[in-house]
Amino acid sequence: MGTVHDILENQGKRGALEAGHAREVVEAAAAYMSDEENGLGFAYSGWAQCALPLKKLPPEARWEVATDRVRLVVEPGLRLATNEIDGPMEHVGVPYGAHARLILLYLQTEALRTGRREVELGTSLRNWLSRIGVSYGGTTGRLVRDQAERISRCRLTFHIQGTGSSSALVNQTIVDKALFIQGGERGAQGQLSLETAKLSEGFYEQLLKHPVPLEEAAIRALNNNPAALDCYIWLTYRLHVLRNDRLVTWSALKKQFGSSYRELFHFKPRFIQSLQLASAVYPGARIDVLEEGVVLKPSSSPVKKLVTSQ
Template sequence: MGKVHDLLELKGKQGALLADFDRMIVEAAAQYLGDDENSIGFLYSGWCQAALPHRKLPNESGWQIESERMALVVEPGMRPTSSGKPEPVGVPYGSRARLIMIYLQSEAIRTQSREILLGRSLREWLAKMGIPVGGKSLKDVRDQCERISRCRLSLTVRHGSRVGMTNQNVVDTAMFVDTDQPGQGSLFVETARLSEGFYNQLRRHPVPLQDAAIRAIANNSMALDVYAWLAYRLHSLDRPRPISWTAVKAQFGAGYARMDHFKINFRPTLALALAVYPDARVDEDDRGAGLVLHPSKPPVPNRLVAISTRQSQ
């Protein structure tokens, strides 16, 4: 992907568009390179390895996803109804849920606090990410906030022959604003308190992300997942690491029955993630067996992480 960045530097956006690059890749790379804001976000390393569904599931359905070292199960939460019978709200999904999760965790690291202000603060941050929060978009954000606030997680982590498991909520307590009283269908979370277990894991294992990169791919949930995965994996490698297509599909292609269909959609998604991570080095295996991850610089230099952390204290 270095070629598209080099071409943008030499010939600009129009020059890159005339070359043999997909417009979406050029647009994302150009937006990323032209973004002068150096703000940093954070994500718990577990979320970089196993993420949420991309599309809406039936409200009563749970979600399971596996990576090389981790399995994530998300159970939908329940809310009371006027009929006296609780109803499931469904698990969080899509790009909006991922952006909200990044916001929650970034704010927790910046403020060194489990207490997170949402409401206007979240809406302003989403607007910075290029998500105008009004009309249907606001309804979607409300829905994802409630799903995140009520869901329950089960994380299973494997280290060799050892297996560990944690069960937890993302959020311990939340203050909902009843914006549409009949049926309570449009509750919005104004404040949230991350669960102690989730917050402690986040503080021990935060992965720095560039807000500029998130902003450039904010509407593509799989590209957000791939970018976060590469941000977590590449800088820790000491030698090239092959990853089979079977393992890649298990982590990113839960909605695809056929491998060939998954590959067709994953390749441009990977290219989009690489467009906002210029230092990432990822190739396809020469034999077509999968991907090869190469040691790469992290997306956020360590000195910027140190500055950001000091400023938050």
């Protein structure tokens, strides 16, 4: 996969396509290489090991995924089904898809940038989304507002197994304070605009201790592909700290990334596509895809700037 960048530089997109690289991989690599911005984003390392669902689940369904060391449980929150304070409650569903991931990246990045748990949304979020190539408005605006509300109301647990002992974020919300502005139309569903959010103390503390730096150029190139975003975050977390080659079996990869797939043979080709896209925006990534699984090799840092934890 690394050769796609050399081919693009010397022969352009046509040469890369004629060399057999998939069009979406060529487009992602070209977008990344032509990006002159040097912005950084951040994510809590737990998201590099367990991620949100890719697609919408039933409103009342919880999401659960586990690897050898980390288990993530996300429970959907509740909201008033009507404007009556004593009216019935309804589940809003767990966050999912690309927009949920982008909102979370914004929240985490802004919290680290400002050193404050409280993050402004509204115009600031819209500007950030625009900067990473997401046009805010119409259907996209409604989707973003929906995911922001899901994030603000859900409850998550990261169970982390350490060496010889275990630690966990138990019953933590991502956000423990949010300001909603009621829209002009009547009815609660879909009319709330999230303007500010305050990260929960537990989640913020873990973010401070274990941030994963990401390139905005890479996020921008993958902004509509949640599976590739997950794979990119995973590679940035794993590769640059390796000292030796590490084989990750297909069964382990399916456990982490493919819990929604019934069979391994359904998962493998989709994951390889995600891996190719992630590698397209991480030129230094050194990986081999084998029959047994994926071999991760010691690689250079994916970011162009030196970043130190706060």
